[in-house]
Amino acid sequence: MAIDCMHSMPHPLKHQQEESPLVFDASLLSHQPNVPSQFIWPDHEKPAIHVPELHAPFIDLGGFLSGDPLATMEASRLVGEACRKHGFFLVVNHGIDSNLITDAHSLMDHFFELPLSQKQRAQRKTGEHCGYASSFTSRFSSKLPWKETLSFQYSADTRNSPNLVKDYLCSKMGKEFEQFGKVYEKYCEAMSNLSLGIMELLGMSLGVGKSYFREFFEENNSIMRLNYYPPCQKPDLTLGTGPHCDPTSLTILHQDQVGGLQVFVDNQWHSVTPNFNAFVVNIGDTFMALSNGRYKSCLHRAVVNSKKTRKSLAFFLCPKSDKVVTPPCELVDNLNSRLYPDFTWPMLLEFTQKHYRADMRTLDEFTNWLQQNH
Numbered sequence: 001m002a003i004d005c006m007h008s009m010p011h012p013l014k015h016q017q018e019e020s021p022l023v024f025d026a027s028l029l030s031h032q033p034n035v036p037s038q039f040i041w042p043d044h045e046k047p048a049i050h051v052p053e054l055h056a057p058f059i060d061l062g063g064f065l066s067g068d069p070l071a072t073m074e075a076s077r078l079v080g081e082a083c084r085k086h087g088f089f090l091v092v093n094h095g096i097d098s099n100l101i102t103d104a105h106s107l108m109d110h111f112f113e114l115p116l117s118q119k120q121r122a123q124r125k126t127g128e129h130c131g132y133a134s135s136f137t138s139r140f141s142s143k144l145p146w147k148e149t150l151s152f153q154y155s156a157d158t159r160n161s162p163n164l165v166k167d168y169l170c171s172k173m174g175k176e177f178e179q180f181g182k183v184y185e186k187y188c189e190a191m192s193n194l195s196l197g198i199m200e201l202l203g204m205s206l207g208v209g210k211s212y213f214r215e216f217f218e219e220n221n222s223i224m225r226l227n228y229y230p231p232c233q234k235p236d237l238t239l240g241t242g243p244h245c246d247p248t249s250l251t252i253l254h255q256d257q258v259g260g261l262q263v264f265v266d267n268q269w270h271s272v273t274p275n276f277n278a279f280v281v282n283i284g285d286t287f288m289a290l291s292n293g294r295y296k297s298c299l300h301r302a303v304v305n306s307k308k309t310r311k312s313l314a315f316f317l318c319p320k321s322d323k324v325v326t327p328p329c330e331l332v333d334n335l336n337s338r339l340y341p342d343f344t345w346p347m348l349l350e351f352t353q354k355h356y357r358a359d360m361r362t363l364d365e366f367t368n369w370l371q372q373n374h
């Protein structure tokens, strides 16, 4: 049932005794003067009013993409430097068509502005990571994120899954989503190709060569997530996305001009200033394991505001299901013993969908869980 926005704050216990889970109806909730208790985060996690700007490097990919060896070395050096520091960097001159980005953002508005009942045609099912979710009210009972999301799978193995995105969206939302599906199929293909280029830079920066990680992710089976953060009348009480490290391998994020992404560096939250021409890139837990901990996945979160809806497009690079996540031998020696066990991405994904809410300790908790359950 939609959270009762016009009456007094619902008592969490009352709702928990009811059958149907809470529903985050943004069209109502974003105008409510008070925030339901389930969306209020503990004091130590509430957003600060002012945070300094993150001075992440702008890495110009123009020369690298045109095959210039000196530019490639410089890009690889900057990527390595950022990944040793905090795991975040911005890429510009990335070669992605700006019209494709604009189309992706406007189609996203179209979806999330639909009535809730229509969005729920793609309702995410318990334990699954694809579909529409309104703030995960059926997943978590507290610290609910102030957002709606739409997530779907993208396969780079276009020979065997040529129209995975379009077919999925049309199956859930109907034929009228054909154009939506085609644009996001194209967007995900562009993200996958950009990811493979960044994997070359990461491989070079780690001394394992440009092809090692590129080949590992060639036939990736990735996740596209659309984040939609409605305005909140008390934005300092809640979070759009809670503090976490992405459990995935590499995230390529395009945020709109509203701003709200924050990264935890040097013991302090820093804001990432929006830039339409830049993608925000960060490595995730799975790549941290692939690099045997040389590069760290980074703690980040998203805050909301009282005036404007904020949107972000997050492409999460994930290896094909049968790939074993194990570091190349160059990264394991008597000074650098193995930090994490071998695993496959579907094992970690299942852990985050059925057993553990991804945060900043996911990989450690996953390692413990593996030892107890396998």
Ligand SMILES: C=C1C[C@]23C[C@H]1CC[C@H]2[C@]1(C)CCC[C@@](C)(C(=O)O)[C@H]1[C@@H]3C(=O)O
Pocket (backbone or CB within 6 Å): 129, 145, 223, 225, 241, 242, 243, 244, 245, 246, 247, 248, 316, 349, 352, 353, 357, 358, 359
């Ligand atoms: C594999 C995934 C799980 C989440 C989406 C992708 C990568 C990021 C994860 C997430 C965003 C980390 C914070 C908590 C989470 C529940 C969320 O706020 O959406 C996570 C996603 C998820 O489990 O749905």
Ligand SMILES: O=C(O)CCC(=O)C(=O)O
Pocket (backbone or CB within 6 Å): 225, 227, 241, 246, 253, 255, 260, 261, 262, 300, 301, 302, 311, 312, 314
């Ligand atoms: O919306 C953002 O800026 C960040 C979202 C995020 O970190 C995620 O979806 O993993």
Ligand SMILES: [Fe+2]
Pocket (backbone or CB within 6 Å): 244, 245, 246, 251, 300
């Ligand atoms: Fe994230």
